[in-house]
Amino acid sequence: MQELSVRHLLGIKDITREDIQLIFETADNFKDVLNRPIKKVPSLRDITIANVFFENSTRTRLSFELAEKRLSADIINFSSSSSSVKKGETLLDTVNNILAMKVDMIVMRHSSPGAPHFLSRHIPANIVNAGDGTHEHPTQALLDTFSIREKYGEVAGKKVVIIGDILHSRVALSNIFALQKLGADVMVCGPVTLLPKYIKELGVKVELNVRKALEWCDVANVLRIQLERQQMKYFPSLREYSLYYGIDKKMLDSLNKEITLMHPGPINRGVELTSDAADSHHSIILNQVENGVAIRMAVLYLLASKK
Amino acid sequence: MQKRLIVNHQLLEIMVKRLCHQLIESHGDFSNSVILGLQPRGIYVAERVQNTLATIIGKSVPTGFLDTTFHRDDFRRRETPLTANATSIDFVIEDKNVILVDDVLYTGRSVRAAMDAMIAYGRPAKVELLVLIDRLYTRHLPIEPTYVGRRVNSLQSQRVLVEWQDHEKAEDSIWLINKSEE
Numbered sequence: 485m486q487e488l489s490v491r492h493l494l495g496i497k498d499i500t501r502e503d504i505q506l507i508f509e510t511a512d513n514f515k516d517v518l519n520r521p522i523k524k525v526p527s528l529r530d531i532t533i534a535n536v537f538f539e540n541s542t543r544t545r546l547s548f549e550l551a552e553k554r555l556s557a558d559i560i561n562f563s564s565s566s567s568s569v570k571k572g573e574t575l576l577d578t579v580n581n582i583l584a585m586k587v588d589m590i591v592m593r594h595s596s597p598g599a600p601h602f603l604s605r606h607i608p609a610n611i612v613n614a615g616d617g618t619h620e621h622p623t624q625a626l627l628d629t630f631s632i633r634e635k636y637g638e639v640a641g642k643k644v645v646i647i648g649d650i651l652h653s654r655v656a657l658s659n660i661f662a663l664q665k666l667g668a669d670v671m672v673c674g675p676v677t678l679l680p681k682y683i684k685e686l687g688v689k690v691e692l693n694v695r696k697a698l699e700w701c702d703v704a705n706v707l708r709i710q711l712e713r714q715q716m717k718y719f720p721s722l723r724e725y726s727l728y729y730g731i732d733k734k735m736l737d738s739l740n741k742e743i744t745l746m747h748p749g750p751i752n753r754g755v756e757l758t759s760d761a762a763d764s765h766h767s768i769i770l771n772q773v774e775n776g777v778a779i780r781m782a783v784l785y786l787l788a789s790k791k
Numbered sequence: 792m793q794k795r796l797i798v799n800h801q802l803l804e805i806m807v808k809r810l811c812h813q814l815i816e817s818h819g820d821f822s823n824s825v826i827l828g829l830q831p832r833g834i835y836v837a838e839r840v841q842n843t844l845a846t847i848i849g850k851s852v853p854t855g856f857l858d859t860t861f862h863r864d865d866f867r868r869r870e871t872p873l874t875a876n877a878t879s880i881d882f883v884i885e886d887k888n889v890i891l892v893d894d895v896l897y898t899g900r901s902v903r904a905a906m907d908a909m910i911a912y913g914r915p916a917k918v919e920l921l922v923l924i925d926r927l928y929t930r931h932l933p934i935e936p937t938y939v940g941r942r943v944n945s946l947q948s949q950r951v952l953v954e955w956q957d958h959e960k961a962e963d964s965i966w967l968i969n970k971s972e973e
Contacts, residue, residue, distance in 0.1 A: 487872045513875040517861065522911040525861035785861075789872040 488786050492604045492611040495620035496661035504665060508630055510782035511775070518554065518778055528557035528788055533589045534582050537614070538564040538575075541593055543749050543773065544614050544624070548591050551780035560587070575599060576606055583607055589787065592616075610787045618652050618713060624748050625658035627779040629666055631772045632703055635744055640667030645697045647673045647729065648707035648756055651680050651718070655707060655748045660686055673697035674729065677718040678709075694729050698739055705746040706731060706756050726755050733760035744768055797943060798965035800956070803923075806940040807836075810921060811843045813938050814890065821852045823916070824888040829905050830858040830876035833893035835955045836923055840892060855880035857891075859904035878908075885913035894953040896922040899934035924951050924965060943967070 488503050496504075517525055533552050537545055545561075552559045562582065579590065589610045592600050597619035604611050615621040633639050644663050650656045650672045663670045664687065671689035672679060684690060691697040698704055709725060719725050736743065745757075745766040753759050762769065798806065818824045821844070828837025834856045841854040860875040891905055902920060909915070923940035929947070943951065950968045954960035 486874055510875055513858065513860075513877065516878055517911075520911050521913060524911075526907070527861045527866050530867070786872070789867060 487790055491787070491790055492600070492613075493622050493783055493787065494600050494604060494611065494613045496622045496625050496658045496665070497620065499622075501665045504626065504629070504662065507626055507779065507782045507786060508633060510786055511630055511778040514554075514781040514785070515775070515778040517781075518774075524554050524556060526556045527785055528552070528555040531588045531788055532558040532560070532586060533591060533784070534560050534562060534587045535614075536562045536579065536582065536590055536592045538592070538594045538599075539615065541614070543776070544593065547773070547776040548612075548614060548780050551777050551784060554777065555781055555784060557784070560585075575603070579603055579607060583609055589784065610790070612783060612787065615654055617654065619654050620658045620661075621654040622658050623776070623780055623783060624655050625662040626783070627772055627776045628655075628659055628705060628746060628748065629662045629668075630779055631746065631768055631775050632668075632744070634771070634775065635768060636702070639663065641669070642703060643669045643671070643701045644703045644705060645671040645673050645691070645701040646705045646707065647694060647697060647731070649678045649709050650674050650683065650707070651678045652710040652713040653707050659705060660688055671697060671700060675719050675725070694731065695735065698731070698735065698743060701743055703744045703746060704731070705748070707748065708750060708752055709755060722755055730754075730756055730758065731761050732758040733764055736761055736764065736766050742766070746772060749773070793969050795967045796964060797951075797967050798941060800963040803963045803965065806923065807839055807843050808847075810938050810940060811840060811847055814840070814844065814921070815848060818888060818890075820848065821850070823886075824852060824890060825882055825884060826852055826854040826890045826892055827857045827880070827884075827905075827909065828854065829891060829893045829901060830856055830860075830878070832895075832953065833891075835958055836894050836921075836953075837892040839955075840921070853882045855882065857905055857908055859901055859908045862904040862907040864900060864904065880912060883913060884909065884915050886916045888917045888919070889915040890919050890921055892921045894922065895924045895926065895951045896920070896934075896936055897926050897929050897951075899930045899932040902934050903932055923953060926951060
């Protein structure tokens with residue numbers, strides 16, 4: 485019987501290739517559950533999960549919530565905008581108060597990198613990182629690589645380019661770790677101001693020209709420009725960004741091969757992707773969302789089965 | 792090591808044939824019946840029953856595999872985590888006569904989980920249970936098989952093992968083993 489090597493899912497960096505494979509195999513079974521007439525299993529019926537979101541989220545939060553409900557867990561939701569955090573309570577106090585209500589698992593999103601790692605050293609519950617600042621977003625990387633595996637059969641040997649705001653993106657970092665652990669070839673592409681200075685040390689290729697990047701790759705994972713995290717101007721204007729790094733249907737059609745287009749959402753239509761590209765047959769963006777629920781069910785199930 | 796052969800391959804063949812004839816008695820031409828093998832080991836029995844029925848009645852009865860992992864009642868209560876297997880049911884079970892198939896019936900808990908898992912696919916008209924080995928006086932739940940290969944008296948410290956030739960074993964056989972000596 486296999487089990488995960490970790491008690492918490494804090495980042496892809498901390499887990500092994502075998503862990504990822506186990507999560508994928510379990511997610512295959514949950515995807516099957518999600519296609520039944522009754523999309524629910526009783527596995528986590530004695531578990532309570534708190535979704536603690538210190539930062540805004542739609543997709544991730546709904547996806548986690550649905551995954552928890554499909555596993556029959558009891559859930560409580562917490563968002564910082566309507567809570568005592570505004571009154572000056574510390575993170576640890578807030579979470580300890582939640583735990584005093586006998587909660588077994590915490591799904592947390594926080595704007596500070598390392599916040600879930602800090603929590604994991606101080607509290608007994610299992611923690612799932614749903615995004616910590618610009619650091620990691622492990623379940624997103626798992627569902628992205630799971631979607632690639634679903635489309636191509638395997639991830640190993642595939643050429644994947646991550647395009648856009650690499651500097652501020654937790655999705656990019658988690659994806660790089662996950663893709664490398666699974667044996668894919670990874671490239672990043674974006675304006676030089678939005679590429680981290682030492683990105684090459686992670687063993688990825690760097691390309692500044694989006695057309696060359698698309699010609700090289702099998703899969704393009706396009707990221708959103710995270711204006712909310714940018715304290716200064718990294719490029720002259722959105723219009724200029726879109727002119728040099730935006731992808732449209734015409735560009736996709738002019739490539740000499742079929743590539744797959746992914747996006748972790750939310751899409752800024754007309755900036756990184758035009759509508760005709762986002763809605764084209766190249767895109768597996770909605771498959772990613774569907775797979776998100778199965779992947780999160782697998783993560784929660786596997787963590788819960790570790791006592 | 793005490794490993795006692797309780798059914799050899801000739802007896803096992805006769806046993807499966809007899810079970811198939813019993814199935815034919817109550818299901819006729821199987822026009823409204825389906826077979827569900829329980830993962831992980833009941834699927835081999837289900838395949839064998841399907842093949843034997845095909846040679847007798849000349850048609851293939853729809854057969855699927857049902858995984859019960861997510862419906863088990865010992866999740867988080869046992870030492871080792873449970874690994875899920877594939878469920879593959881490419882037919883509708885609504886209003887069908889379902890024959891659940893497993894190799895060994897012991898506490899009855901897997902069968903309870905299987906019935907829960909099965910209900911997620913629809914409401915069958917009738918559900919029956921076929922097992923090769925029924926371990927007597929070991930039930931934790933009020934569950935009894937409809938078709939039985941053989942009833943066996945066994946101790947809690949023992950395990951019944953069914954081996955299949957087409958699944959990496961020398962020949963079809965059923966063994967009684969002492970758990971401590973495995």
